[in-house]
Amino acid sequence: MSTATSHSYLDHLVQSWQKPSTSSWLDQLRANAMDSAGALRMPTTQDEEWRFTDISPLSRLPYPVAQSTFKVQLSDIEHYYLEEASCRLVFVDGQFAPELSNIAHNAGAIIGNLSSLLPTHGDTIARYLGQLAEFENDVFTALNTAFLRDSACIIIPANKSVTTPIHLLFISRQTEVTSYPRCLLIAEAGSHATIIEDYITTEEASYVTNSIVEMNLADSAHINHIRVQRDNQQAFHIGNCTVSLAHASQYHSVSITLGAYISRYNLNVILSGEGAECAADGLVLISERQLADTHTFIDHAQPHGKSRQLHKCIVDSMAHGVFNGKIMVRPHAQLTDSAQLSRNLLLTNKARIDTKPQLEIFADDVKCAHGATVGQLDKEEIFYLKSRGLSDLTARNLLTYAFGGEVIDRIPISSLKRQLEEIVLARTQIS
Amino acid sequence: MINQNSKTLLEVRGLHANVNGIEILKGVDLTVKSGEVHAIMGLNGSGKSTFAKILAGHPAYEVTAGTIIFNNQNLFDLEPEERARAGVFLAFQYPIEIPGVANNQFLRLAYNTVQSQRGKEELDPLEFDDFVREKMKLLEMSPDFLDRSVNEGFSGGEKKRNEILQMALLEPILAILDETDSGLDIDALRIVANGVNQLTNKDNATILVTHYQRLLDYIVPDYVHVMEAGRIIKTSGKELAKELEAHGYDWINADDRGKTAGVRP
Structure with missing residues (x-):
C-alpha cells in the first residue's frame, strides 16, 4: 500500500466531515477527535500492532457516512431477534431505528439512544462518553468519535439486576457506506446485566463498520457481554471495545467472529480496581479469503485480579486468523491470577493462523499461565x-x-x- | 460356542504389518467362526493390540503381506467406517476423549449410520434416548453419561462401559475387545463381562485381547491363543489361560514356538 492511498482515505473522510455548529461538550468531543484523525495515519503492516493484517483494501474504500435512512423490512431481520431479550435497541447503518426497537421492558435500567437520553442523563453521559475509547492514538477510534451521531446508551442503576439480556442489533442496510456504531454502558455499583452486541446485514456487497463500545463497571458490578459479528464476506469491520473494571467487578465476554472480508476486533480490559475479574473468550470461524484479527489487552493494574481467556480460531480454505493476546501485570498487581489459552484449528493446508500470546509481568507474586496450540484435527x-x-x-x-x-x-x-x-x-x- | 458347521466370519492368513517402518506382525493366522469366543493373550509388545487395531483399520499400521477375509469380503478393501458398518467393532484399549461432542449425539450418529446401512429404521433424538437408556441399564450406567462429552473425564471403568454400550448399540458381527479388562475393578469387570456375554450369540463372534486370565473367568473363551513376537505361537482351549496364569508365558515350551498356530487343526 502506498502512503498516498492511505492519505487519500483519511483525506476523503476528513473532508466529508462537517464542522459541528455548536460548542456543546459533544461537538467539542467530535472536533477534538477529528483533529486527532487528521494528525494520524492509517496503520500498515509496518506497524507492530498490524503486522499480520493488511488493511490496504479498506484504505482504497473511503466510504462516506450513510446519510439517508433505508427502510429495513421486519421480515428480513426478525429471525435475528432473541426471545430472551426483552429490550432491543436497533441501529440501521449506525442510526437509531425506534420502530424496530423495544425498550419498554427495561427492568429499571436506563436504555436508549444518545439523543433521547441526553436531555435527562446528559451529565452522566458526558462524564463517560469518549473517556475509555481514547482517540489520540487510534485512527479508527478517532474517526468513530468524530462521526459520532448516535449511540446506544445503557445505564444500570446501582444494585439493579436486569435479568433478561439487552440486545443491541446493528444492521448494515446500505452498501458502500461507512457506519459508526457506538455503545456506552455505565454499570453502577452492584448492578448486573447481559449485553448482546450483534452485527448483521441484509446486503451482500461491501460496506465498512467502525464500531466503539465503552463499558464502565463500578464496584461489584457484573456484566456479561456477548459480541457477534456476522457481516457479509465483502464487508470490513473494525471494532474497538474498552472495559474498565472497578473493585470486585466482573466482566464476562464471549466474542464470535463469523463475517467480514477483513475484520479487526480490539478488546481492552483494564482491571483498575482490586479483586476485579474478567473472562474474555472468543471464537473465530472463517473461510475463503477472510481475514479475522483479534487483539486483546487485559491490563491487571491492581492486586487480586483474575482473568481467564480461551480464544479459538477455526480457519478453513485460504482464510487467515490472527490472535494477539497481551496480558499486562503491573508492579502493583500482586496476587494476580491469569490464564490464557489460544487454540487454533487449521482445516486446510492453505489456511493460516498467526497467534501471539504476550505476557508482560512486572509483579513478582502472580500466577500466569498461557498456551497456544495450532493444529489440525x-x-x-x-x-x-x-x-x-x-x-x-x-x-x-x-x-x-x-x-x-x-x-x-x-x-x-x-x-x-x-x-x-x-x-x-x-x-x-x-x- | 464351537459348532463346526457354523460360518467362518474371519480368516486371517500370513498377516505381516509395520508401524513406523518396524515390523510388528510377522505372519498371523487366525480363523474365527460365528458363535465363537477367542482370547488372544500375550505379553506387552507381542503384537496383539496391533492386530486388533489392524482389524479395525487404524491408519497408522501398514499391512505388508497377508490377507484378511471378513464375512466373505476382503477387509482391506474397506475403510474403517465401512468395516464398522459391515459389523466390525473394536472396543478401544484407551477410548478417545472427544471434548465438545455430547455422548448422546455421538451414539445416535453412530447408531443411525449403522442402522441405515443395514436398511433399518433410524431413530430421532427422543426415540433414541429411550432406546439408549435401556441399553445403559445392561451396563449399570447412569443416564448422566449421555449429556457429557464423549469419554471426557470418564474414569477408566466408565470409558470401558461406554465402549461396551457402543457395542450393544451397533450389534457387531465381530467384536474385538482390546484389553477391555485393564483398569477395571472387580465389580466393573463383572458388569462389563456380563454385558458382553449378553451380546454374544450364535451369529456373532468375539475376540478378547487380554493380558490376564481374570477376564476369562467371566467371558469364557472357546479358544485361547498365545501371541509372541508378532505371531500366534500356541492355540488351545480355555484351560490354556489357567496354565499361563499359573506358570507364566515362559512355560510355553520351546517346541510350540516356531509352529504355526491359530489355524484350526
Whole structure:
C-alpha cells in the first residue's frame, strides 16, 4: 500500500466531515477527535500492532457516512431477534431505528439512544462518553468519535439486576457506506446485566463498520457481554471495545467472529480496581479469503485480579486468523491470577493462523499461565469416530463443530447459542 | 460356542504389518467362526493390540503381506467406517476423549449410520434416548453419561462401559475387545463381562485381547491363543489361560514356538 492511498482515505473522510455548529461538550468531543484523525495515519503492516493484517483494501474504500435512512423490512431481520431479550435497541447503518426497537421492558435500567437520553442523563453521559475509547492514538477510534451521531446508551442503576439480556442489533442496510456504531454502558455499583452486541446485514456487497463500545463497571458490578459479528464476506469491520473494571467487578465476554472480508476486533480490559475479574473468550470461524484479527489487552493494574481467556480460531480454505493476546501485570498487581489459552484449528493446508500470546509481568507474586496450540484435527479422534461407522467427512465436521462448541457453550443465552450452533452446523454440514 | 458347521466370519492368513517402518506382525493366522469366543493373550509388545487395531483399520499400521477375509469380503478393501458398518467393532484399549461432542449425539450418529446401512429404521433424538437408556441399564450406567462429552473425564471403568454400550448399540458381527479388562475393578469387570456375554450369540463372534486370565473367568473363551513376537505361537482351549496364569508365558515350551498356530487343526 502506498502512503498516498492511505492519505487519500483519511483525506476523503476528513473532508466529508462537517464542522459541528455548536460548542456543546459533544461537538467539542467530535472536533477534538477529528483533529486527532487528521494528525494520524492509517496503520500498515509496518506497524507492530498490524503486522499480520493488511488493511490496504479498506484504505482504497473511503466510504462516506450513510446519510439517508433505508427502510429495513421486519421480515428480513426478525429471525435475528432473541426471545430472551426483552429490550432491543436497533441501529440501521449506525442510526437509531425506534420502530424496530423495544425498550419498554427495561427492568429499571436506563436504555436508549444518545439523543433521547441526553436531555435527562446528559451529565452522566458526558462524564463517560469518549473517556475509555481514547482517540489520540487510534485512527479508527478517532474517526468513530468524530462521526459520532448516535449511540446506544445503557445505564444500570446501582444494585439493579436486569435479568433478561439487552440486545443491541446493528444492521448494515446500505452498501458502500461507512457506519459508526457506538455503545456506552455505565454499570453502577452492584448492578448486573447481559449485553448482546450483534452485527448483521441484509446486503451482500461491501460496506465498512467502525464500531466503539465503552463499558464502565463500578464496584461489584457484573456484566456479561456477548459480541457477534456476522457481516457479509465483502464487508470490513473494525471494532474497538474498552472495559474498565472497578473493585470486585466482573466482566464476562464471549466474542464470535463469523463475517467480514477483513475484520479487526480490539478488546481492552483494564482491571483498575482490586479483586476485579474478567473472562474474555472468543471464537473465530472463517473461510475463503477472510481475514479475522483479534487483539486483546487485559491490563491487571491492581492486586487480586483474575482473568481467564480461551480464544479459538477455526480457519478453513485460504482464510487467515490472527490472535494477539497481551496480558499486562503491573508492579502493583500482586496476587494476580491469569490464564490464557489460544487454540487454533487449521482445516486446510492453505489456511493460516498467526497467534501471539504476550505476557508482560512486572509483579513478582502472580500466577500466569498461557498456551497456544495450532493444529489440525486429531487423527486418533477421527479414527475413533470412523471406527463407529461415521464417514470421514462427518467425523471431521463433528470434531470441528465440537472445537467451536466449547466457546459457544459459554454464551448464557440459549436462543443465541442455538442460532450460532446452527450457523456452525451449516458451515460444517453435519446432517 | 464351537459348532463346526457354523460360518467362518474371519480368516486371517500370513498377516505381516509395520508401524513406523518396524515390523510388528510377522505372519498371523487366525480363523474365527460365528458363535465363537477367542482370547488372544500375550505379553506387552507381542503384537496383539496391533492386530486388533489392524482389524479395525487404524491408519497408522501398514499391512505388508497377508490377507484378511471378513464375512466373505476382503477387509482391506474397506475403510474403517465401512468395516464398522459391515459389523466390525473394536472396543478401544484407551477410548478417545472427544471434548465438545455430547455422548448422546455421538451414539445416535453412530447408531443411525449403522442402522441405515443395514436398511433399518433410524431413530430421532427422543426415540433414541429411550432406546439408549435401556441399553445403559445392561451396563449399570447412569443416564448422566449421555449429556457429557464423549469419554471426557470418564474414569477408566466408565470409558470401558461406554465402549461396551457402543457395542450393544451397533450389534457387531465381530467384536474385538482390546484389553477391555485393564483398569477395571472387580465389580466393573463383572458388569462389563456380563454385558458382553449378553451380546454374544450364535451369529456373532468375539475376540478378547487380554493380558490376564481374570477376564476369562467371566467371558469364557472357546479358544485361547498365545501371541509372541508378532505371531500366534500356541492355540488351545480355555484351560490354556489357567496354565499361563499359573506358570507364566515362559512355560510355553520351546517346541510350540516356531509352529504355526491359530489355524484350526
